[in-house]
Amino acid sequence: MNPVQLYQAALHEQLDQPLATATSLDSVFYTSPDVFAAEMEALSSRTWRVVAAAGQLSQPNSVHSLTMTGQPLVVTRAADGTIRCFHNVCKHRGVPLVTESATAIKAMRCPYHGWRYRLDGTLERASHFNGIGDHRVCNTGLSSLDLDDIRCATWNGLVFANAGGEAPPLTATMQALDTRWHEYDFTQFEYGGDLHYRLAGNWKLVVENFLDSYHNPFVHPALNKASSWKAHYPIVEPDYFGVGSNVYQSDVAGHGGLPILTGLSPAGQRRAEYLCVTPTLMLGLHADYLFVLTIDPIDAQTTDEHVYFFFVGADKDDPKVKSARRNVLENWDRINREDIPVVEGMQVCRNASPYGTSVFSPFHEGPMHAFQRQVAQLMANRKPKPRQASVDHAIHELVGSEA
Ligand code: FES
Ligand SMILES: [Fe+2]
Known part of the structure; x- marks a missing residue:
């Protein structure tokens, strides 16, 4: 089978199943140069990618x-x-x-x-x-x-390119996210630095790891202490997916003192959400800063990761604010470096014959399932279909019972 047929089969037999019975993409999707080449053609022609x-x-x-x-x-x-x-x-x-x-x-x-x-x-x-x-x-x-x-x-301080010219307008791509985050005034954010990494792992593993709170207590104990996985809720919508928390506190997270966006409700001030919109675009939004994580796939087993940070522009020359900004970058640098051995280890195991496919945790891995489905739909040349309301309802019930 060619890569498109492989993805069509994966959609039909695995990913279109309800979350509880769906199974994940097989190792070939993470190792094959042919699959990689077809993915890059699709990403380049039909999606927007951040360039600066x-x-x-x-x-x-x-x-x-x-x-x-x-x-x-x-x-x-x-x-x-x-x-x-x-x-x-x-x-x-x-x-x-x-x-x-x-x-x-x-x-x-x-x-x-x-x-x-x-x-x-x-x-x-x-x-x-x-x-x-x-x-x-x-x-x-x-x-x-x-x-x-x-x-x-451009969208909110980010420059996007669509080399193949076939993606819908960028405003349409970001519209659902704009609606979800309408309370946040992005014009108050200004660019405040970036981080870059190269990983020996397939690009999809990097995205899946971003969408995964399941590993936090084991890989990121400090992060989990500041933002417990039990307080996270999964978000799965047709145009974006990820996780959120309603108990975000900047001082607990280690960078208290940053000015926050004006105009936010009390609930908005405590909310943090980490969402994937296109297959290579992830955003982490807080009351006091935004990060944008973009993926640049190099080959089937190598990925560059770029993280751009945006802070509320007020008081930027205050030494305490400068120090808090540095803390944000240092904390995320530590977290990102904690993830690298895990992502690279998953790649090693996908090159080993015993590993093929696996199940999704209904509590934690709905967003990962949604991502694999998004990529498979892109590759299978199929328009994304809205998820069944019953599936999303089941996810929220699970969240409610565990939190
Ligand atoms: S002037 Fe650019 S290659 Fe000759
Ligand atoms: Fe992680």
Whole structure:
């Protein structure tokens, strides 16, 4: 079977079953280069992926280079503030045009033969194209050599790209989350740093680990003490899934003193939610900060993970606030590093023959089931179907009985 057929079979035989009887994706989905290649084609053509925090390009005339599954990309902010995304490939001999992020630049100059491109991607000048013996630069007649642009959009301080151009509008992708989190005024958040990791594990294992509170007491004892798994509730909706808590306290979590969003209800001030929206986009929202975790799959067994942090902008020069911001990054860095051996261990075991598929905990692993189903639906070329109300109802009953 080809990868699409494999996913169609997994949907039909395993993931479309109710949570209590569904079984998880087999090891082949975590190890096969063919499955990986098909997944990357689908993610690139039909989903939005984060390419930068807009705060990384806060100044006009700035550029930010990156790779996405090995593809060189560049995000630009022009003098008028417009953000664009391009393939970071010089149209002459094809070398990466921008090798490092920069601000206050008027144009992107290729390091190989000096062709210059404006920040809107148009070729500005190339020398020695006027005929033999003519050494002038040329700025006309080369428009077919402008940079290839990529569909690009922004949402609450994040820059997204959809290289294949087939995803629904970004506003539609984020609409359900906007509705859920309408109480939170994201305009009060400002970019406040990032963390990066490379793991020897398939990208789906990283997402599944994010969605899993089940392991917290065993892998993250300090986190579990501050935010007990018993106070977590699963969230499974057609357009997002994850876990939440209604007892979030910043001082207990180790970073008290951060200003919180104004306008939040008392319940909103105690709420923390960790949700996956697209297969590579996860967000953790609190009254005082937001983190955005994005996945960049490198190959079937290697994944880059990027975490962007956003804090309420008020009082940012106060030493206590600076210290609390540092604590947030340090705490999450510790938690993320605690997860790496587990994710890498799962990859080792998926390469070993005894492991195939397994069951889902009805209490803890509904969001993981929803994620595997989301990926399988994307791969099987099927529009997501709303979950049965009875399944969600059963989950909430279970939560109520355990909490
Ligand atoms: S490769 Fe860029 S100018 Fe030649
Ligand atoms: Fe974890």
